[in-house]
Amino acid sequence: MEGHACDARRRCAEAVSRSSVSKQYAEADASARRGIRTAARRGRAAPPHRAARG
Structure with a gap:
């Protein structure tokens, strides 16, 4: 049941x-x-999934 x-x-x-x-x-x-970084524009750090994605 727990599982x-x-x-x-x-x-x-x-999901x-x-x-x-x-x-x-x-x-x-x-x-x-587009060559625009929405993350940089919002003042957030760059998404970390870029390096993992390649």
């Missing part, structure tokens, strides 16, 4: 993170194509 609840919770967290992360990816990709 089932944990699995369901993990699946829910994955939530995937939706929000995909938005970030689309935003970062669009800004990169």
Whole structure:
């Protein structure tokens, strides 16, 4: 029972993170194509997924 609840919770967290992360990816990709860094414009640190993505 405990494992089932944990699995369901993990699946829910994955779905939530995937939706929000995909938005970030689309935003970062669009800004990169335009040559504009939305992260820098907003005063935030550059997204760390760039190095991992390549």
